[in-house]
Amino acid sequence: MKYNSPRIKILNKKTILKVIHENHPLSRSDISEITGLTPSSVTRLTKELIDEGYIREIGTMGKNSPGRRRVLLDLKKEAFLSLVFDIGVNITTYGIGFFDGEVELRGTFNTPKNPEEFFKTAREIYERISREHSITRISFSVPGMVDLEEKKILLAPNLGWENVNIEDLLEVDVPVLADNEANLSMLAEKYHSEDLRNVEEAVFIIIREGVGTGLMVDGKIFRGPSFTAGEAGHMTVNMYSDRQCHCSNWGCWELVSSINWAIEQYGKELEGRNSIEKFQALKQKNDAKRVLMRFAENIAVGIVNLVNILNPELVILGGEVVDLGDSFFSIIEDFVRQRALKAAVRSLKIRPTAFRNISSNLVGAAVLAVEDIIEKVR
Ligand SMILES: [Zn+2]
Structure with missing residues (x-):
């Protein structure tokens, strides 16, 4: 196959779009460095991508440094x-x-x-x-x-x-x-969060009416051959539980770490048409502190298991718990540091998702x- 065959050209254009998507914005020399493509190939292919409407120049960097000013490229927002x-x-x-x-x-x-x-x-x-x-x-x-x-x-x-x-x-x-x-959620964080740029293993835990986890392994979303990977909400955390989960198993993590658990444990009337609204009401109650403390510990139990299995560098929490504040997150952090394998938590960071106004x-x-x-x- 000839080096400049149309197929190779398409592959190179895709590679350039991918690296811009993952690391945007980038200069042409950054692209050349990351992809290994020659500077002249990058110049030619980025020109085509600009003409075809995929990318655009968004300004320069290095204005005040002695080196050459470099034009930055980014995906064209309104292209698709x-x-x-x-x-x-x-x-x-x-x-x-x-x-x-x-x-x-x-x-x-x-x-x-x-x-x-x-x-x-x-x-x-x-x-x-x-x-x-x-x-x-x-x-x-x-x-x-x-x-x-x-x-x-x-x-x-x-x-x-x-x-x-x-x-x-x-x-x-x-x-x-x-x-x-x-x-x-894991995918969104991978592309938008600075602290994931050089991280290969991470977990996103979403806490809503149910509990789901997204796993990033080797820098890619790990879905498994039949797309059930990351169903950590259904790992057994109490093998003697008499509570059956809708997955048909007993003692699943989700039964004690979804917002429904906290609402049930609180036990008193809460305003709201559904569990999301009820949980929002619960967060405002002064007498819900104890329930929320135990809720944090229940969530932490599952994180200990995930940390021991996957050795992630980052565990991100999303869904209805993101605005629960530092005290909630420090209960989780302390519990995980005490219970998980010492070597597994050495480089571990736990934080709420970067996305607040939008899910x-x-x-x-x-x-x-x-x-x-x-x-x-x-
Ligand atoms: Zn289950």
Whole structure:
């Protein structure tokens, strides 16, 4: 095969887009250094990518240094738009995802109980939004296990959805993507957080009506051959428990670390139409401190197991616990440092997610679309 064959050229263009996506913004010499492509190839290929509308020049760096000024390149934000949905057990949020992985919120609706109705609503939103914007992907964050290739929700236990084929129900003419909410949260952090730039092993734990984990191993999201990797909510933390989980096993971690556990333990009437609102009310109560302390310990038990198994450098917590403050996180931190293997916690950091005003998994759904667009560059 000739060096300048069209196939190699496409591969090189994809590589350049990937490194810009992962490390943006970058200068041409940074790209050359990271990819190993010659400076002249980088100049030629980035020119093509600019002409084709994938990337753009966003200014210069090094103005005040004696060296040459370098022009920085980034993905062109508005080049490709996706419609992204965060399917919550009670409330679904949607927005527009941009090619640089940013998301603009557009609305929310109550999640219909049956999947047919849900995807009919999603189609109507797509039809409405695509009248003003050219949407190239629709991407879903799912609170459950998803077969990425078949676009099938294998099981979303808290929704009661099983074997739902998204494309069949959605019936749209654009490519559809979907993944588990914790995997997408991990993906969003990987692309947007500075402290993950040089980290290969990390865990994202999402605490909502259920508990999910997204695993990053060797710098990639680890999904497993049948897409069930990271279902740590269903690891057994009490083998003598008489409480059965909706997964059919007993004593799962999720039974003591989802927001439903805290609401039940609090035991008193809480305002709110659903468990998310009730948990928000609980966080304001002065007499809920003890319940929240035990809640932190229950969450920490699962983190100890994950840390011992995976030896991650970073454990990120997301979902409904992110605003619980330093005292909540220091209970978790202390518990994990006491109980996990000493060598496993040596380089460990635990922090809440960087995403506050927008959910990490919704951003992840946009990142999934960006990855797919880059993968399909021809
Ligand atoms: Zn379970």
